[in-house]
Amino acid sequence: MTTAQIISRNLATPNRWLEGEFPEKLKSKLEEMFSGKIILTNACRSAIYLALQTAGIGKGDEVIIQAYTCNSVPNPILWAGAKPIFADIDPDTLNLDPRKAEEQITDRTKAILIQHTFGRPADIDKFRPLCQKHGLILVEDCAHALGSKYNNQQLGTFGDLSVFSFEKEKGIRALAGGALLVNNEKFAKHAEELNKSLPSSTLIQVAKVLNNYLTWRLLLRRIIANPAGKSLLSLLNKTDFFNILLSNKERVGERPNWYPAKMPNLYAQVALAQLGNIDKFNQERIAVAKKYSNLIKNSHFKLLEPFVGVNLRFPVFHPEATKIISQARSQGLWFGNWYNKEVYPDGVDVAALGYQPGSCPNAEKLASMTINLPNHINITESQINQVANFLNNYGN
Template sequence: MQVPMLDLTEQYSSLRSEVLEVLDKVMSSSQFILGPNVKKLETDVAEYSRVAHAIGCANGSDAIHIALQALGVGPGDEVITTPFTFFATGGAIVRAGAKPVYVDIDPITFNIDPAKIEEAITDKTKAIIPVHLYGQMADMERIAEIAKKHHLAVVEDAAQAIGAKHNGKTVGELGSAATYSFFPTKNLGAYGDGGMIVTNDDEAAENCRVIRVHGSKPKYYHHVLGYNSRLDELQAAVLNIKFPHLDKWSELRREKAQMYTSLLKEKVGDMVVTPIEKEGNYHVFHQYTIRVENRDELQQFLKDQGVQTMIYYPLPLHVQPVFKDLGYKEGDLPLAEKAANEALSLPMFPELKTEQQEYVVAKIAEFYGK
């Protein structure tokens, strides 16, 4: 059996006629930049996130960068974040002119450990970026308390977590701003790149709108240095078709996660550490990530058996070569480094079949001699 990490063909097949119709409408209108589809998506995502503003941009990486700049983060500032995340989190901080300060993770959720944030705060600290990794929100209540105490901005990197909740609060409600990615593999994915910033801060929202069009307001008059980072009208049209299905897809992902956990506990036992949904959280399972010893050997074995898996992420940011000037070394953030050696993400998408999951778990059990 072949089990892909992600298969978007069935999803597209179910939406094909709607997608083609709306794309034809955009093409016929010849309005390709910041048109009605972008406005509709911004309105709907803002309402979904329970915030006042949503600002579409070119991708999730730009969303973080623009949000930081809009909140006043720049040269000489420090931004505290997690090392166990995609490169865009740290890259956006440096692109904004600031310095990333990495603190270790909670080994249960893989998210930033709030208990380690306060000791990393200096007089140069301007913001915190928690990453809601794999679809589960970080402990935003504690992070928001720390930020309020020290007068810091909080930019939630929710590239993997649209629809997630923490004690009833949505992404964006407790932070200064939150950012989404609509990369095709995401829970709400476009057919190309796309991103969005959501915020309740009126001034930050207006700054984001200006920054995404080269810092222009009014047109051709530039008071700040901005970028060309607009959400494409064609991508917004696709996302508007997909968006009403998001909650259903999240529930299906949760069902698949429960199935994996049940099968793994039954067939493999304590050889595999399964994901834990923290009490009060609503996990949308962008990834179903287990922790195992002999991770690389297991991944190769599964590949040989037709099962695709992914490692998110094999090298934490604090020891990435591009950040060597920050002075970190191996051993500085041991929990993130341990996770990088043990984390393995199994196939996960709403259309994943039960027999595919049973096959994946059977092969994991075979590897461990169960």
């Protein structure tokens, strides 16, 4: 069943939205896939929060993360009472630079969170020994990397603790939700205790997620290219009821009371149905990436080394990124701006989230140059050619 079919069958039965058999089924499936203990949550940011609590990380502790990230990475660190310490990225991978991370280690550092940006594996061979040397916990953020591998081994299986996202913009385009994978046995008991004390999600939260999904599907995606659509979206995004990815509290590093919570039955039903598609979706995105890599010849655009990871997004970089994105959109090409800020998205108070402007120049520069090419799984050959032609002709 598709996500839309599952939603339409469940719309009239809110009594099945929160409780039911699907969280247990999804948990078993993920435990089989990753050979570790899984705790399901209502979002990946809840899973990060839980990961820190599981490891006893809190007040006075520091967690090293990369800039060129989403606010929902530093936010749960702040919610746990700890301090996110930003380190710069390697401009060729968009992932945390191990040397820059090491420079930030102090005696308050408790963990390094490595993010597999856009599904490209972080430098695990450097981070594992680095964490061992300094007695630090390694957390893998696999929000972009479901099904991606490093040396033929699933990402998520290298860290002491790993987190995943089932939010609709990620690998399997489910509704929402997250998971914590506990690989290190020493954390398993505490994780289970925390799991037991997790509150249920609320019907209003599920209704918000459904409202966001349906508004996009039935309305916004049809009108988003014209000015009325853009104005409507920016208006809706100011409200917590619509903007489920960035509440007003999260803009300034505060915890909304709906995080963390258990994964609702409905999210689990959709995620379970979609999970079987992950390899197919990843292969399709890799195929699109190969085509773009071969077709784009305009050397004014920086491209990353091709064919690494699962290409959740296919970014290209140009100093006039903002102008290029709006020009492309006016021609009907849906170029994206995900990660166009060192702590995404625009409108978060980066200082409140612990980021010191100027401290991570690679992340700042690349964010300002980021353009996501359309690489959704239904893209056609002719749309790919149109995108490549647009880029090849830009500035000529």
